[in-house]
Amino acid sequence: MANILYDTLFGAHAGKSTPFLHLLDGKTITHQDFLATAAQVANVFENIGLKPGDRVAVQVEKSPESLAIYAACTQAGLVFLPLNTAYTVDELTYFIENSGASLIVCDGRSEDKLAPVAKGLDASLETLNADGTGSLMSKASAMPSTYATVDREADDLAAFLYTSGTTGRSKGAMLTQENLLSNALTLVKEWRFASDDVLLHALPIFHTHGLFVATNVTLVAGGSMVFMAKFDQDAIIANMPRATTMMGVPTFYTRLLGDERFTKDLTSGMRLFISGSAPLLAETHVQFEERTGHRILERYGMTETNMNTSNPYEGERKAGTVGLPLPGVELKITDPSTGDTLPDGEVGQIEVRGANVFKGYWQMPEKTAEELRSDGFFITGDLGTIDADGYVSIVGRNKDLIISGGYNIYPKEIELVLDEQEGVLESAVIGVPHPDFGETVVGVIVAKSGGIPDLVDVTEACNTSLARFKHPRKLVMIDALPRNTMGKVQKNILRDTYGDLFSPKEG
Numbered sequence: 001m002a003n004i005l006y007d008t009l010f011g012a013h014a015g016k017s018t019p020f021l022h023l024l025d026g027k028t029i030t031h032q033d034f035l036a037t038a039a040q041v042a043n044v045f046e047n048i049g050l051k052p053g054d055r056v057a058v059q060v061e062k063s064p065e066s067l068a069i070y071a072a073c074t075q076a077g078l079v080f081l082p083l084n085t086a087y088t089v090d091e092l093t094y095f096i097e098n099s100g101a102s103l104i105v106c107d108g109r110s111e112d113k114l115a116p117v118a119k120g121l122d123a124s125l126e127t128l129n130a131d132g133t134g135s136l137m138s139k140a141s142a143m144p145s146t147y148a149t150v151d152r153e154a155d156d157l158a159a160f161l162y163t164s165g166t167t168g169r170s171k172g173a174m175l176t177q178e179n180l181l182s183n184a185l186t187l188v189k190e191w192r193f194a195s196d197d198v199l200l201h202a203l204p205i206f207h208t209h210g211l212f213v214a215t216n217v218t219l220v221a222g223g224s225m226v227f228m229a230k231f232d233q234d235a236i237i238a239n240m241p242r243a244t245t246m247m248g249v250p251t252f253y254t255r256l257l258g259d260e261r262f263t264k265d266l267t268s269g270m271r272l273f274i275s276g277s278a279p280l281l282a283e284t285h286v287q288f289e290e291r292t293g294h295r296i297l298e299r300y301g302m303t304e305t306n307m308n309t310s311n312p313y314e315g316e317r318k319a320g321t322v323g324l325p326l327p328g329v330e331l332k333i334t335d336p337s338t339g340d341t342l343p344d345g346e347v348g349q350i351e352v353r354g355a356n357v358f359k360g361y362w363q364m365p366e367k368t369a370e371e372l373r374s375d376g377f378f379i380t381g382d383l384g385t386i387d388a389d390g391y392v393s394i395v396g397r398n399k400d401l402i403i404s405g406g407y408n409i410y411p412k413e414i415e416l417v418l419d420e421q422e423g424v425l426e427s428a429v430i431g432v433p434h435p436d437f438g439e440t441v442v443g444v445i446v447a448k449s450g451g452i453p454d455l456v457d458v459t460e461a462c463n464t465s466l467a468r469f470k471h472p473r474k475l476v477m478i479d480a481l482p483r484n485t486m487g488k489v490q491k492n493i494l495r496d497t498y499g500d501l502f503s504p505k506e507g
């Protein structure tokens with residue numbers, strides 16, 4: 001027995017004084033120092049009484065210490081459950097209760113609000129603040145800096161990531177050691193990551209992109225990261241000359257293109273820019289090449305599957321496509337009504353199978369069965385085509401989803417909040433084009449007869465229930481929602497009507 005995930009990502013660097021994290025204050029944390037901190041945290045977890053397989057729910061700011069919690073969970077065989085820092089207490093309560101977490105690690109500012117949730121579950125609670133202070137690190141500092149790695153099977157759970165659904169109810173995607181490791185090993189090879197790579201890391205580490213793609217790939221390669229708490233344009237520009245690679249959502253690239261300091265000279269030491277999580281407009285790809293001489297490499301993935309396709313490192317990176325299925329990933333385009341495979345060139349739903357595909361949704365066997373076929377193919381909900389050269393293009397979604405700045409927003413979740421408000425008969429939430437976030441949220445409300453909803457109250461309800469990035473950026477009231485003969489709301493008509501609300505000419 002062993003622990004393949006810990007051994008490959010972390011254990012392989014034991015005793016190495018090579019740099020792992022370059023911080024903006026000029027400090028560098030070596031691989032061995034990072035591992036020592038992680039081992040101290042793993043000792044705290046054992047002292048608390050956590051057992052392999054227990055869930056650790058974590059909502060903290062991005063910091064070297066918060067990354068050490070991920071390593072500690074891996075080493076101690078615990079299931080790491082990172083949560084978006086934007087989530088409200090209402091949202092967090094659901095995730096924590098649904099996962100049955102045994103430990104909550106939160107920022108000191110949230111302690112009072114989460115203490116009752118922890119108590120209700122008989123879970124422990126520790127704090128970790130953005131500057132590394134708090135009860136967790138204060139306990140860790142008194143612990144030994146070595147820890148006997150817990151054995152795990154390849155099929156054992158390593159992480160849960162919650163992903164919303166079209167019904168408005170979030171589901172915990174169960175990711176195994178093998179899911180994470182197989183994908184990281186593939187990506188390191190495909191994207192030619194090596195120990196001399198320095199990655200500009202400005203993504204959050206509570207989602208697949210920043211954690212399992214950016215961080216795991218760097219760890220497998222033994223490279224280092226310029227580790228920023230968040231996307232900070234000045235810091236990215238200042239640090240680009242020392243870096244070799246960057247991963248980002250399309251908003252990163254459109255923002256950089258809007259900055260005149262972002263020049264060919266600035267990027268001359270970079271070997272690779274990777275984009276994903278949301279569609280990269282072909283025009284952004286073209287402008288980026290004109291400005292820098294680099295062709296952005298676009299790839300496609302999901303929380304449930306990690307990465308599925310990628311444009312090639314060598315060979316043509318086709319703008320507007322997400323590239324070819326990765327080695328070890330089978331991808332087919334099927335007819336949504338029959339599940340039959342369609343010929344190349346036709347549009348259908350994208351299905352994928354491979355060691356990267358998750359184990360299912362936590363305690364939701366029916367939801368799992370709806371999306372994960374018994375033969376192992378996962379129905380992504382994305383609509384796509386494959387061209388004659390095998391390149392996949394995503395042309396739409398078979399799921400009602402908005403992607404804003406790389407964050408997924410399921411309209412149903414917002415509609416449920418809007419519908420509950422006084423004076424609201426019904427609502428429809430749509431995504432419309434936005435120059436910075438790609439898409440943004442618009443709420444369309446129909447008032448009850450004789451009652452006019454107070455939009456200030458509606459906004460207040462959104463503040464309480466929903467993370468800021470999910471809030472409608474505009475609420476509009478109309479007399480009736482457009483419906484087809486089956487009674488289904490025609491969101492396409494609403495999107496056509498309100499599609500230019502945020503177009504640049506309108507400010």
Ligand code: MCA
Nearest residue numbers: 207208209231251276277301302303404405406407468469
């Ligand atoms: C921040 N705000 C947002 C978003 N981010 N609103 C909508 N959508 C967003 N994505 C809010 C802020 O709370 C703030 O609210 C206002 O918008 C302006 O914030 P700003 O300072 O401009 O934003 P920022 O802090 O610079 O953040 C924008 C960002 C960030 C850098 C694009 O959202 C980000 O890092 N996105 C990456 C998300 C990601 O990692 N996705 C991967 C998911 P106020 O009005 O109160 O000031 S993994 C995935 O999708 C799959 C697996 C895959 O393939 O990768």
Ligand code: AMP
Nearest residue numbers: 276277278279299300301302303394408
């Ligand atoms: P998530 O549920 O956060 O894992 O988001 C996964 C979804 O993001 C996918 O199902 C796609 O709809 C979308 N996505 C990820 N990468 C890309 C991409 N390169 N182009 C278009 N959509 C993407």
